[in-house]
Amino acid sequence: MAQTPSKQQAKRISARERIQEAQRIEQAASKRRQRIVVAVSAVAVLALAGGAAVAINSASGKKDSKAAADASAPTELVVPANASGPGGTVITYGKADAPHTMEVYEDFRCPVCKHFEAANGEAVKKLTEDGSIKVEFHLAAFLDNALGGKGSRTALAAAGAALNEGVDKFKQFHDVLYANQPDERKDDFGDVNRILDLARQVPGLKTDAFVKAVTDKTYAPWAAKVAEAFNGSGVTGTPTVKVDGKPITLFSGQSTVTPEQFTAQVKQAAGLK
Template sequence: MSEKNRDGKRNARERLATERAKQKAADRRRRTLIVSASVVCVLGLAAVIGIVAANAGKNKASSGSGPVVAPSGALGKDSLAIPVGKDGAKSTLTVWEDFRCPACQAFETRYRSTLHGLTDAGKLRIEYHLVRLIDDNTNGRGSLHAANAAACAQDAGRFRDYHDVLYDNQPPETTDAFADDAKLIALAGKVKGLNTPAFQKCVKDGTHNSWVNKSDQAFKDARFSGTPTVLFGGKNIYEDQTLTPEKLRQMVESAARG
C-alpha cells in the first residue's frame, strides 16, 4: 500500500473519531437540556399548583364555603344570634339585618338611642342575626364581608360599637364598598381597642363567612319579607306603621314591670 493511501485512511479514521466525539458531546448536551427542561416544567407545575391552591383557599374563604365558625358568645339555634344586653332582661328583640340595607340604617338611626338605653338598663336584650340580602340582589360581597367583620368585632367584645360605626358609614346601596376588607379594617379604628392584628386577620381570612351564609339561609328558610325584620314576642313589630321609639320603650318597660 502506498504511503499516500495510508495517509488517506488515517485521516479518514481521525475525521470519523472527531465526528463521533462531536456527536457524543451533542448527545450529552441534549440530554442535559431535556433533564433541565423537565425540572423546570416540574417546578413550574408545582408553582402553578401552589398558586391555584392558594387562590382556591382565598376564594373558599371569600365565598364562605369553609367551616362554620360562630363568633364568641353567639347563641340560639345553630348559634346564629349575637346578643346585646343582659341575660336577665325580661324582653328580647330579634333583629334580622343587612349592613348594606338602607331600611336597616333608617331603623338604627331612629331607634338607636332607645335601644341603647333599654339594653344598658337591663330591660331589653337584642339578638342580632346578620344576612346578605343586598349581596344576593346585586351579586356583591359587601354584606357578607361587613357581617363577617361585625362577627370579628363580637370576638373582641366590641360588636355594638362596631355595628353602629358600620351603619354610620354605610355606602350607597349601589356601591359595594364594604367588599373592601381594608375599608372595614379602617372603620375599626373608630372603635377603641378593636383594630388589632387578631381582628385584622379575622376580617382578611373571612373567619365567619360560612356562619354568615348559614344565618342568611335561616333567614330565607323563615320566609321573612325583607330587612330589617324586627320581632318582639314573635311578632314583626317593624311592619306596624304605628310603631315609634316611645311605643317600643313602653312595650319593653311594661314587660319589665311584669
C-alpha cells in the same frame, strides 16, 4: 278602517315611547334612592305606606345562601366567641337572662335599616340597660344577591370577628357600619380595607387577631350560616323588630317612628311600664 300612521306620526310615537321609557327608568331609580328595597324573589318590590318601600320579599333563600358563599373564603366553620342561639347564629346584646327578648332582623347593606338605626338605635340600647330586655340580632346577606357585590356578607363576617372580641365591640362596630353605610348601589362594604378602616372608630377593636380574621375571612362560613338562618326565619323583610314574638311598627308614613313611639311599643309588647 284603521289608518296607517304617517312616517312623521310614527316618529312622534317612537319619540314619545322613548321619553316614557326614560321616565320609567328614572322613576325606578328615584324610588331606589328613596329607600327602595329590591325584591330577592322573582316578584318585584313590596311597597308600603305612602309608596315608601321598606320591606324585602325573599323567596326560599336558596339564592341568598349561594350569595353568602365566597370561593376565596375558608371552608372550615369557625363560630366566634360570644355567639348564641342555634348553631351560634344569633348575637345577643344585653343580659342573657333578661325575661323579655327583642329580635332585630337586619342586613348591613339595607338602606332602610340604616334609617331605623339612625332613628332608634340608641333607644334599642337604652331598653337593655335595666336588664329586663335583651336584644337578639339576626343578620342577613340577601342584598348581595339583589344588588350585586359582596358587601353584606363581608360586613357580616367582619361583625363575627368583632363579636369574637366581645359583644360590646360587636355592637359598637354594628353601629359604625350603619353610620357609614354606602349608597346601596355601591359595594364599599365588599372592600376589606374599607371595613378595617371603619374598625378604627371602635376603640380597642382593631387587634392583630381581628385584622387577621377579617383579612383571612375566617368567619365567612359562619356568616353564610347566619344568613341561612335568617332565610329560614320566616321574616320577609328588613328591618323587622319583634318583642316576645310581637311585631313592632317601625315606620309611620314615609318616616321612622320616634324613639318615644318605639320605646312605648316595646314596653307595651313586653308588658312593662
